[in-house]
Amino acid sequence: MALPRHRTRAAVIALVGTGALAACGPDAGLRSAEPSPRPEPTVTSTPSAHPLPGPYGVARNDLREDSVYPAIGEPVVDALHYDLDLTWVPDRDLLIGRETILFRAAATSTTIPLDLSSELEVARVRLDGRPVDFEHTGTTLVIEQPVTADDEHQLTLAYEGTPAPTPAPSERSDFEQGLGWSITDEHETWTLQEPYGAFTWYAVNDHPSDKALYDFALTVDEPWSGVANGQLVDTVRRAGSTTSHWHLAEPAASYLVTVAFGDFQHTDLTSASGVPLQVWTDVDGEALPGETAYLPEAVDWVEGILGPYPFDSLGILVVDNTSGMETQTMITLGDTAYSLSAATIVHEVVHQWYGDTVTPDDWSDVWMNEGMAMYLQGVWEAEQEGTSVEEKMDGWAEFEPDLRADAGPPGAYDPEKFGSSNVYYGPALMWQSLRERIGDDAFFEVLREWPAARANGTADRTDLRDWIEDTTGEELSAFFDDWLLSEESPADD
Known part of the structure; x- marks a missing residue:
């Protein structure tokens, strides 16, 4: 799901709010x-x-x-x-x-x-x-x-x-x-x-x-x-x-x-690794609206971190709404500049690994999806902006405690505030904290190997924590509890 945006440190806006091209009309393939x-x-x-x-x-x-x-x-x-x-x-x-x-x-x-x-x-x-x-x-x-x-x-x-x-x-x-x-x-x-x-x-x-x-x-x-x-x-x-x-x-x-x-048209694209890609959009509009032409580069970038794309194909379906959703192999994006931005596309591509091939088996663990998609979006944004990941995370840490206070801890959120920013930014900061704790080599091994090990399955936070502990030799119970369940944000430490 595309992340909501924040306006100030004290408030959350509950919004969402290149390869060879071969454009095809609505009759293509009939x-x-x-x-x-x-x-x-x-x-x-x-x-x-x-x-x-x-x-x-x-x-x-x-x-x-x-x-x-x-x-x-x-x-x-x-x-x-x-x-x-x-x-x-x-x-x-x-x-x-x-x-x-x-x-x-x-x-x-x-x-x-x-x-x-x-x-x-x-x-x-x-x-x-x-x-x-x-x-x-x-x-x-x-x-x-x-x-x-x-x-x-x-x-x-x-x-x-x-x-x-x-x-x-x-x-x-x-x-x-x-x-x-x-x-x-x-x-x-x-x-x-x-x-x-x-x-x-x-x-x-x-x-x-x-x-x-x-x-x-x-x-x-x-x-x-x-x-x-x-x-x-x-x-x-x-x-x-x-x-x-x-x-x-x-x-x-x-x-x-x-x-x-x-009434759709579609455009065929291909990632550098050969994943067949498509963009489906209204026949009267642009064939590649917004920044949807970035889809091949987004796949290439995410594959460079998480390994081979886990499915046979990937597409973007542009519809008349204002949201974005990581629907499996066919990402659904609203027809807005924000939903069709390169950052949102990167976010939803990450979800194909975190959320789609490995899916939480209970909604208390939606942070497993959104935290990783948010974290890697932040890594991508830092690259685009020419800044460090640490600086990006420091900026997020300034307002994360207020998100937690507004909607609850990311692992025990208010059920009436599903999809609030607390399940995005706090877990993203948690991943950065884990990276600093275990080092880049072990961290990126964890990121790659978890979805590959659990492909096509479901998991909960205990499964994930135990697997990371077995992989890294770290004892992480208190670490996960602090980030996911505490009313007080570790970002304040």
């Missing part, structure tokens, strides 16, 4: 044909610690109830794969969904609970091919069938409706529209769903501890198209509509999924 068969999941990085046999084993998770937002997420359903067949009807603001979930029962239960907005009316549900009864109340869809721990099942749903955002537990101005599915005045759509909100447009276990593989079939009338995570594997034109098939090869948490419908 053909009149039947869609190709869906590809089997392919995994390019290390599987999780407890893989199941077969292609979906990488998506097995150890689920938990969230300590900050326990009302969202259903620890019974370990989703392995979501197949989302979504049709958008702009003149009616209507979403028609056909969804298939392959899941493992994480526990024995008399019912199968999922998160789904009441704005979407469910027409039918089938479990392993058989019609089943269900109850849909509020944001919970309950399928009235028992399951036994570790058994796998296939659940299919048909639903439709006009999705509406859900209120955000945040004071940030870029969250004022709410979370989840948003519809613009032109009836285009985009999604933003951290810490939750995916349930506004599909049935899901909407919690970061549950990462799953995804395939999307996105249908809309021409000349519009749909954009999602992963790679565009097929685009089919039929009877005046376009269906775009997107395949995400590595598991993602629901808050890292993105879908948008609109």
Whole structure:
């Protein structure tokens, strides 16, 4: 998530607020044909610690109830794969969904609970091919069938409706529209769903501890198209509509999924290491708005610190909002100078390692994502400004105590102030303090090896602390507690 800015030492603004180019129009890649068969999941990085046999084993998770937002997420359903067949009807603001979930029962239960907005009316549900009864109340869809721990099942749903955002537990101005599915005045759509909100447009276990593989079939009338995570594997034109098939090869948490419908153009780019890159933006605007042309250099710079990019591809999707989000392999950026700045792009690229390939399994540890993205953004900014990292951190240390006082310690923040600056700057200063404690060689080894060791998995602060202690030989319990849990800022020392 793009960092909020600060105005003064005493106040926080809750805002967000080169390679070979081959520009392509909205019809690029279209053909009149039947869609190709869906590809089997392919995994390019290390599987999780407890893989199941077969292609979906990488998506097995150890689920938990969230300590900050326990009302969202259903620890019974370990989703392995979501197949989302979504049709958008702009003149009616209507979403028609056909969804298939392959899941493992994480526990024995008399019912199968999922998160789904009441704005979407469910027409039918089938479990392993058989019609089943269900109850849909509020944001919970309950399928009235028992399951036994570790058994796998296939659940299919048909639903439709006009999705509406859900209120955000945040004071940030870029969250004022709410979370989840948003519809613009032109009836285009985009999604933003951290810490939750995916349930506004599909049935899901909407919690970061549950990462799953995804395939999307996105249908809309021409000349519009749909954009999602992963790679565009097929685009089919039929009877005046376009269906775009997107395949995400590595598991993602629901808050890292993105879908948008609109009239898009895209531009192809490539990083120095050969990562295929794209920028998707409005067909009537610039092909590379803001500083999006910096994306290849941003990838090159981050790879120089964190090692090879962890996924198959990367893109930027520019939408009509004011925020920025590290949605996995397809970064979602609002159409503002701040969101489209090179600094924000670097920040969101870092998240592909910290937050995306390794994801916190509880929202109390969002600092694991934002602290590292903020720290490396600061390192990059210091290089651009011709100053030292120490000077940059000293400047941040002047106002960090006030951020902590306003929204709480970064590891125990106020639940009504999600995404405040306290989870960015304090943990960034913590990383600099660790760097000074263990030295550059050990520090940058830690930065590189942690996401590589836990690729495609989830972790909490104890996992991270123990791993760093084992790697460096340091005892860090008090160090982490001081930075993450103390009401008094170590930056004052």
